[in-house]
Amino acid sequence: MNYINEDIFPKNYKHLDVEKKIIQEWNKENLYSNFNPDTTKKIFSVDTPPPTASGYLHIGHVFSYSHQDFIVRFRRMRGEEIFYPMGWDDNGLPTERRVQDYFNVKCDPEEKSVENILDKIEENKKNSSALKVSRNNFIELCHIVTTEDEKVFKELFMKIALSVDWNHEYTTIQDLPRELAQKSFIDLYEKGFVYNTDSPSLWDPEFQTAVAQAEIEDREMPGAFHDIRFQTDSGESFIISTTRPELLAACVGVAAHPEDKRFKHLIGKNAVTPLFGIKVPIFGSELVDMEKGTGILMVCTFGDNVDVQWWQENNLDTRIIVNKYGRLDEVDFGSKGWESKSPEEANIYYSRISGKNLKQAKTEIVEMLSNKDNFEDEPALVGKPKEITHSVRFYERSKTPLEILSTRQWFVKLMDKKELLIEKSNQIDWHPDFMRKRFENWTENLQFDWCISRQRFFGVPFPLWYKLDQFLKPDYNNPIVANMSDLPVDPAEDTPLGYSESDRGKPNGFIGEKDVFDTWFTSSLTPQIGGKWDKDDNFLDKVFPYDIRPQSHEIIRTWAFYTVVKSALHHNEIPWKNVIISGWVLDPDRKKMSKSKGNVVVPNDLIETYGADAVRYWAANARLGSDTANEEQIFKVGKKLVVKLFNASKFVLNGAPESIDIKNITEPLDLSTVHLFNEYLDQITKNMENFQFSEALNKLEDFFWNYFTDNYIELVKNRSKFNDYGQKTVSGLTTLRLILENLLKLFAPFIPMITEEIWGWVYRDNNVNYQSIHFEKWPEKINLNFKDFNSEPLIIAREAIGAVRKEKTNLGLSLGAEVKKVSLIINKDIQSILNNVIDDIKDASRSQSIVIKTGSQEGIRASID
Numbered sequence: 076m077n078y079i080n081e082d083i084f085p086k087n088y089k090h091l092d093v094e095k096k097i098i099q100e101w102n103k104e105n106l107y108s109n110f111n112p113d114t115t116k117k118i119f120s121v122d123t124p125p126p127t128a129s130g131y132l133h134i135g136h137v138f139s140y141s142h143q144d145f146i147v148r149f150r151r152m153r154g155e156e157i158f159y160p161m162g163w164d165d166n167g168l169p170t171e172r173r174v175q176d177y178f179n180v181k182c183d184p185e186e187k188s189v190e191n192i193l194d195k196i197e198e199n200k201k202n203s204s205a206l207k208v209s210r211n212n213f214i215e216l217c218h219i220v221t222t223e224d225e226k227v228f229k230e231l232f233m234k235i236a237l238s239v240d241w242n243h244e245y246t247t248i249q250d251l252p253r254e255l256a257q258k259s260f261i262d263l264y265e266k267g268f269v270y271n272t273d274s275p276s277l278w279d280p281e282f283q284t285a286v287a288q289a290e291i292e293d294r295e296m297p298g299a300f301h302d303i304r305f306q307t308d309s310g311e312s313f314i315i316s317t318t319r320p321e322l323l324a325a326c327v328g329v330a331a332h333p334e335d336k337r338f339k340h341l342i343g344k345n346a347v348t349p350l351f352g353i354k355v356p357i358f359g360s361e362l363v364d365m366e367k368g369t370g371i372l373m374v375c376t377f378g379d380n381v382d383v384q385w386w387q388e389n390n391l392d393t394r395i396i397v398n399k400y401g402r403l404d405e406v407d408f409g410s411k412g413w414e415s416k417s418p419e420e421a422n423i424y425y426s427r428i429s430g431k432n433l434k435q436a437k438t439e440i441v442e443m444l445s446n447k448d449n450f451e452d453e454p455a456l457v458g459k460p461k462e463i464t465h466s467v468r469f470y471e472r473s474k475t476p477l478e479i480l481s482t483r484q485w486f487v488k489l490m491d492k493k494e495l496l497i498e499k500s501n502q503i504d505w506h507p508d509f510m511r512k513r514f515e516n517w518t519e520n521l522q523f524d525w526c527i528s529r530q531r532f533f534g535v536p537f538p539l540w541y542k543l544d545q546f547l548k549p550d551y552n553n554p555i556v557a558n559m560s561d562l563p564v565d566p567a568e569d570t571p572l573g574y575s576e577s578d579r580g581k582p583n584g585f586i587g588e589k590d591v592f593d594t595w596f597t598s599s600l601t602p603q604i605g606g607k608w609d610k611d612d613n614f615l616d617k618v619f620p621y622d623i624r625p626q627s628h629e630i631i632r633t634w635a636f637y638t639v640v641k642s643a644l645h646h647n648e649i650p651w652k653n654v655i656i657s658g659w660v661l662d663p664d665r666k667k668m669s670k671s672k673g674n675v676v677v678p679n680d681l682i683e684t685y686g687a688d689a690v691r692y693w694a695a696n697a698r699l700g701s702d703t704a705n706e707e708q709i710f711k712v713g714k715k716l717v718v719k720l721f722n723a724s725k726f727v728l729n730g731a732p733e734s735i736d737i738k739n740i741t742e743p744l745d746l747s748t749v750h751l752f753n754e755y756l757d758q759i760t761k762n763m764e765n766f767q768f769s770e771a772l773n774k775l776e777d778f779f780w781n782y783f784t785d786n787y788i789e790l791v792k793n794r795s796k797f798n799d800y801g802q803k804t805v806s807g808l809t810t811l812r813l814i815l816e817n818l819l820k821l822f823a824p825f826i827p828m829i830t831e832e833i834w835g836w837v838y839r840d841n842n843v844n845y846q847s848i849h850f851e852k853w854p855e856k857i858n859l860n861f862k863d864f865n866s867e868p869l870i871i872a873r874e875a876i877g878a879v880r881k882e883k884t885n886l887g888l889s890l891g892a893e894v895k896k897v898s899l900i901i902n903k904d905i906q907s908i909l910n911n912v913i914d915d916i917k918d919a920s921r922s923q924s925i926v927i928k929t930g931s932q933e934g935i936r937a938s939i940d
Contacts, residue, residue, distance in 0.1 A: 079731050083836050088721040090686030090714075094828045098233055106847055108242040110158050112617045119155040120618035121147060122602050122651055123239070124626050124634070125162030125247060128221040129169035132231050134676040134705055135627075139657040141694035143625035144237050145768040146655065148824035150622075151238070152853040158618045160243035160605040162252075163228065165221035166534045167594035168282055168472060174216050174533075181205040182213035182532050184589075192216065210532050210567065217533040221246070231678065235687045236827045238849065245604060247597045248535070252604050253563035256597040257538040259641060260527075261556055263487060268644055269527070271551060273483040275376075275383045276526055277468075280401025281475035284530040285484050287593060288523050289633040291477065296467040299460035300368055303444060304453075305329065308345045308354055313338065314457055316368030318465060319378055320444065321437040324351050324406065324425055327391040328374035333359035338371050349455035350424045350443060351408065352416035358389050377479035380522055397478050399530075402432050424449070433478075483551065485537065485590070486524040489640065493518050499639050502649045506766045507700040510628060510656045514639075517632040525640070527593045534591030538564050540571040545582045555585065599637035602650045621651040623766075628656050628700065655766055658702040665704065676705055688826035689713030695825045698769045716776070717829045720822065723784050724815060724833045730796065731812040732805075737859060742803055743911035745810035746861050747868035748787050752778065752814055753856050754866060759821060760853070768824070775821050783814060786873040793918035817854040864911075871905055871935070872912040878937035879920045886939060896940040897922040903929040 101107065112118075121143060126136055151157050175181060178196050188209040189195055199206040208216070225246065232239065245252060263269045276285045300316045303323070307313075315329070329346045331338035342359045355374075362381055363372055374385050376393050385391065392412055398404045406425055409418030424443055428436040443449055444456035468477045489496075496518050505511040528537070538557035541549035555571040557564045566587025570576055578584035600608075606615030620642075626634055635654060642650035659667040662676075681690050692713030697703035732739075740746060755778040762771035788811070794800045795807030823830040827849060834848035879897055880890055888894070897920045901909060909916075909927060917925040922939075 079728050079733055079837065084725045084729065088718055088829070090688070090717065090828070091683065093832050094234070094236075094687050097828050097831050098236075100831075101847075102233075104847075106849070107157075107159070107238040108240045110240050110243065111156060112158075112612075112614055114156040116154060116156040118158055118618060119147070119150040120158040120605075120621040120623075121160070122605065122621040122624040122638075123159065123161050125164040125245075125598060125601060126228060127167055127169055128163040128165035128224045128228065128246070129167070129173045131224075131677060132228055133660075134678045134681065135660040137231075137235050137678045137690060138660050138694045138697070138703070139625065139627055140232065140237055141235060141691045142657050142697075142699070142768065143623070143655065144691075145695060145824045146623060146625075146763075146766055148238055148827065148849060149763045149768075149853065151849060152820065152823065152851060154852065157238075157240070158243070158605070159238065159240045160245065161229075161232070161237075161239045161241065162244070162601060162604065163221070163225045163246045164594060164598050165217075165225070165246050166248045166591075166597065168284070168529075168531065170217055170221055171213075171531060171533050172282075172472075174213070174220050175205070177220060178216055179205050180208045180213065180216065182210060183207040184210045184532075186210075186212075188212050193219075213532050218248070221248070234682055235678070235690060238827075243605065247594070247604075248533070250563055251607070251610065252597060252600070253535045255600055255603055255608050256535040256592055257557065257562045257564065258559060258608070259596070259600055259603070259645065260592070261538060261559060261562075262645055264556060266644070268488050269485060270488065271483060271485045271528075271554075273481060275386075275479045276482050276484050277470075277523075278399060278478050278480040278482065279470040279473050279475065280399065280478060281473045282470065282531075283399055285482060285526050285528060286470045286477065287526045287595070288521065289517075289525075289595070289636065290471050291468050292471045293466040294469055295464050296476075297462065298465045298467070299462050301441060301444075301460050302369065302457040303349060303373075304455045304457055305346045305349065305373075307341065307357070308347055311341065311344075313341065313346075313371060314369050315371055315373045316461075317373050318463070319375070319437075320440050321403075321428070321433050322375040322378055322396070323348060323373070323440060323444075324353075324403075324428075325375040325377075325394045325396045326351075326353065326355055326373050327376050327394055328355050328385060328389060329357040329371060330360045330363050330374050330385060331357065331371045332361060332363040332365045335363070335365050335370055341371075347416065350440075350449065351421040352418075353394075353408075353414065353421075354416070356389070356391070358385075360385060376481075379479070383479060393481065395481055397433065397480065399480060399482070401475060401478065402430055403428050403436050405429050433476075484526050485528040486526055487640070487644075489521060489524050492640075492643070493521060495643055496636075496639055499643050499649050503639075503651065504653045506653060506655050507698075510631065510654070510700055513628065513631045514635060517636060525593075525637070527596045528590040529593050530589075531591050534594065535563075535597050536565050536567065536591050537588040538562060538566065539588040540566050540574075540585045541588070543580070543582060543584050543586060547580075547582060549586055554588070595633055595637045598634060599641045602638065602642065603645070619646075620649050623653045623655050624651040625655040625657065628658065631656070653766065656700050658697060658700055661702050661704045663704065663706075667702075681710060685710040685714045686717060686828070688717045688828045692716060692772075692826060695768055695772045699766065713826075716779075717826060719784060720779075720819075720826070720829055721833070723788065724819070724836075726788065726796075727811045727815045728833075728837060731808055735809060735813050735816070737809070737813065737857060739802075739805050739809040740813070740859060742806040742810075743862075743864055743868050744787075744790060744872060744915050745806045746859060746864045747866055747870075747872075747912075748782070748810055748814060749857050749859055750861055750864060751782060751866035751869050752817065756817070756821070756854055756856065763824075772825055775818075775825075779818060779822075782869065782873065783818065786876060787811075787814075787869065790872055790876060790912070790915045790919045794915065813857065817857075819848060820851055820854050823848050823851075867905075867908050868912045871908050872916055874935045875899055875901075875909065875916050875937070876919050878935045879916075879922075879939075882937040882939050888939075891921060893921045893923075894939050895922070896924045896926065898926045898928055898938045898940070900928045900931040900936040900938070902931055902934075905935075 186209040188211040192212040298318045301320045326348045341357045345354045408415040408421035415421040447454045500514045540555040693709040759771045791807040819830045839845045
């Protein structure tokens with residue numbers, strides 16, 4: 076029998092050197108980029124999240140992307156064909172903001188393009204004001220920034236050993252994704268699922284774009300109730316309590332609960348707004364909360380969603396005073412729709428707030444309402460404002476509260492599809508299952524159709540043009556839709572069929588749609604983009620529905636929801652069979668890490684200090700759906716595991732047989748160890764099959780530390796390494812190597828660098844057909860004739876050697892100290908089992924003799940002479 080020589084082992088484990096070498100080997104061998112769509116094997120497809128290409132990746136990205144890689148590596152070792160693409164989401168608002176800040180520029184579509192835009196920016200460096208650049212130059216700058224960001228992102232993902240198929244890398248602004256996004260729109264348009272209308276929409280004054288309901292977050296903000304006295308046109312008075320007095324000029328009605336005895340008699344009458352003298356109807360609505368404020372409300376266009384509903388249901392007038400910049404527009408009281416009891420006074424009052432932002436306008440109008448000189452009797456403001464904390468809606472990336480403005484936008488019809496979407500969700504397995512409820516709750520509580528148009532520049536444009544009449548008025552109801560064969564198109568540069576560029580913007584000519592798609596409109600197509608929808612020999616049919624969608628829980632309402640929408644509306648199908656939900660990474664104060672909060676940790680330092688395997692180990696300790704803290708102690712434990720595996724492998728492999736013949740495993744302790752390994756293997760495999768990688772790792776570590784390294788190796792060390800006991804030695808050596816190799820395979824999905832390194836010691840240099848451990852077969856049950864032995868001999872031997880160690884510690888002896896005699900006091904029921912492994916226990920105890928005594932009722936006790 077030939078044995079492995081220790082010359083092949085490095086002295087120490089230097090994680091940076093090893094990890095760099097391993098990555099280079101994988102790249103050279105193109106290890107993970109060989110997906111075969113025509114395989115006869117089962118395809119396991121992953122709808123990978125495309126991270127936003129803006130700025131940098133933080134530890135939260137490493138956390139969640141490692142989770143999907145654990146699953147992928149397991150499935151690959153199970154013999155499945157892996158489709159594991161990676162994309163970059165580079166056309167969103169964050170990219171535009173980053174470009175504006177990075178280059179100190181501002182996009183102005185009226186500006187002319189220049190060839191040397193970077194030179195112009197360099198010239199403008201001394202100027203504090205932003206340089207105005209054309210739409211094309213701005214897009215050019217966006218491409219420059221995202222290209223560089225994506226290189227850095229890819230480098231980090233390779234550092235943490237993601238086994239991505241980089242042959243299927245894409246960006247959402249490339250030709251194919253743009254083509255498929257436009258194809259998606261045209262398909263929905265032809266099915267009657269999209270429409271455009273001028274209607275109240277959520278608007279962010281900071282980013283100056285419409286936003287969707289799913290992009291909103293509520294934040295607790297300080298505010299105040301202002302009690303304002305209104306009068307009816309018959310002279311009765313009542314008090315409205317409002318947090319938004321700055322919208323007084325936009326008041327179009329007053330609402331009270333029809334059962335509220337205080338105001339029931341006012342319903343059907345008209346109220347007159349203070350300062351502006353506009354007559355507005357008082358109507359009843361059961362939506363009014365009688366306990367909130369004074370129980371009677373001012374209805375404005377538009378303060379909130381309920382205002383929109385009342386405006387529609389009661390056919391109220393429209394008075395919009397807030398513009399897209401979050402400032403108050405000019406208004407002419409006395410003109411149509413702005414009739415007033417005293418137009419001149421109303422215009423004087425309004426002139427004091429016209430052009431101001433909303434905060435300035437609030438201060439000014441509160442001063443006017445509290446000034447008695449502005450009223451015949453007493454001021455309209457009753458008492459001082461009452462300070463409160465209330466929930467205010469924001470676009471999730473903005474610092475400015477949202478407004479509701481009447482703008483022309485494109486929408487996908489969803490309000491009539493809630494049942495369909497919930498039905499699709501129920502066909503998907505959610506991990507953990509309770510996350511399904513978040514999807515259902517979001518769907519059931521939808522208040523708007525999906526607004527998909529954005530007033531931005533770096534994005535996928537709508538494939539549309541509009542005819543102009545002789546007065547240059549666009550025909551929005553009959554858009555000119557691009558032909559599928561012409562996609563992708565840019566309506567700002569391309570012309571529709573039947574027109575020439577000279578017709579652009581001319582009477583009876585055309586204009587191109589200026590808006591671009593909401594970034595989620597493209598991101599929700601990741602299954603179709605990865606699957607090359609209708610582009611590549613039914614490629615999509617081979618990977619769709621995908622096996623898993625890994626993502627975090629806060630974007631269930633956006634990415635998961637919209638992807639289900641697209642799949643249902645395009646294919647009447649679910650996009651994936653399983654959704655794998657990760658939690659958040661929390662800072663030491665248990666707060667979510669995010670770029671906006673400035674509390675993120677950049678992972679490169681952690682990788683430098685502890686190694687990629689240790690960082691992955693930290694990520695693997697988190698259960699799906701559960702938040703985890705960025706605790707340095709876990710990284711240290713991960714590094715300790717890697718070093719222990721390194722050292723244990725050197726010990727086991729040094730002098731081990733070059734080949735494994737399981738028929739050589741004959742000794743009771745060895746058979747028992749294999750039997751126990753089989754039991755652990757079964758549980759670990761089931762955990763991995765159910766995407767419970769954290770539970771799998773916990774079981775794996777339990778066996779590795781508590782049985783294999785700390786006990787079995789110590790028990791068998793003497794007869795396998797330091798003495799030749801003939802067949803007993805061969806049995807021990809064989810078992811050690813067999814268990815180690817299986818453990819390496821089990822650890823491989825979690826800590827792929829160290830396992831690849833150790834595997835290479837034995838196999839890479841000795842085999843021209845070397846196969847990476849990550850393409851080895853996942854361990855299967857080791858079939859031995861256990862001769863009626865089960866796991867008990869190892870468990871009892873572990874307990875016995877533990878009792879000896881405890882007694883040595885009590886006597887102040889080192890664990891390796893040699894002693895003359897050890898007595899084991901045991902329960903007689905285990906005596907026959909103990910007898911089978913007593914020689915190994917004696918050797919591990921470093922005792923000249925060992926005596927078994929019965930009499931213990933609780934476990935095993937040891938005494939030393």
